[in-house]
Amino acid sequence: xxxxxxxxxxxxxxxxxxxxxxxxxxxxxxxxxxxxxxxxxxxxxxxxxxxxxxxxxxxxxxxxxxxxxxxxxxxxxxxxxxxxxxxxxxxxxxxxxxxxxxxxxxxxxxxxxxxxxxxxxxxxxxxxxxxxxxxxxxxxxxx
Numbered sequence: 237x238x239x240x241x242x243x244x245x246x247x248x249x250x251x252x253x254x255x256x257x258x259x260x261x262x263x264x265x266x267x268x269x270x271x272x273x274x275x276x277x278x279x280x281x282x283x284x285x286x287x288x289x290x291x292x293x294x295x296x297x298x299x300x301x302x303x304x305x306x307x308x309x310x311x312x313x314x315x316x317x318x319x320x321x322x323x324x325x326x327x328x329x330x331x332x333x334x335x336x337x338x339x340x341x342x343x344x345x346x347x348x349x350x351x352x353x354x355x356x357x358x359x360x361x362x363x364x365x366x367x368x369x370x371x372x373x374x375x376x377x378x379x
Contacts, residue, residue, distance in 0.1 A: 249318070256315050263308045270301045295342055299335040306331045322368035330361045 277294045284290050306328040313324050337354050340346040346354075 253315065256311055260308070260311045260315070263304065263311060267301070267304045267308060270297065270304055274298055274301060292339075292343055296335075296339050299338055303328070303332050303335055323365055323372070326361050326365035326368060330358065330365065333358055333361065 274294070274297045277290070277297050281287075281290045281294045306324075310320060310324050310328055314320055333354060337346070337358075340350065
């Protein structure tokens with residue numbers, strides 16, 4: 237019976253790896269499309285340099301590429317370690333929150349309470365990242 241159980245677990249692990257590989261491929265295509273979109277936005281921004289909306293779109297797109305890069309790293313880390321590490325996940329969340337903060341600040345649509353709430357959220361995420369690094373498993377294979 238343990239042989240059947242081990243076979244099922246191996247199949248499950250391989251199936252999950254296949255799903256993650258497909259997701260990495262999709263993320264790679266998305267990242268490539270995003271970079272092409274940023275290049276196109278740079279071209280459009282140069283043509284219409286005075287338009288504030290074009291510049292805001294360019295800033296949002298560049299920051300979105302950074303979020304995609306961090307998500308891509310999360311998937312590749314899962315393939316390597318077969319788990320999602322809290323350190324990497326908190327870094328993705330920090331980059332995403334910073335993206336939203338920068339976009340909101342650039343568009344002048346964040347009020348004082350929004351800034352305080354974002355600062356508290358960032359402090360919690362940075363604290364989680366510091367704790368994840370500080371209390372990381374000592375086994376080098378697992379880290």
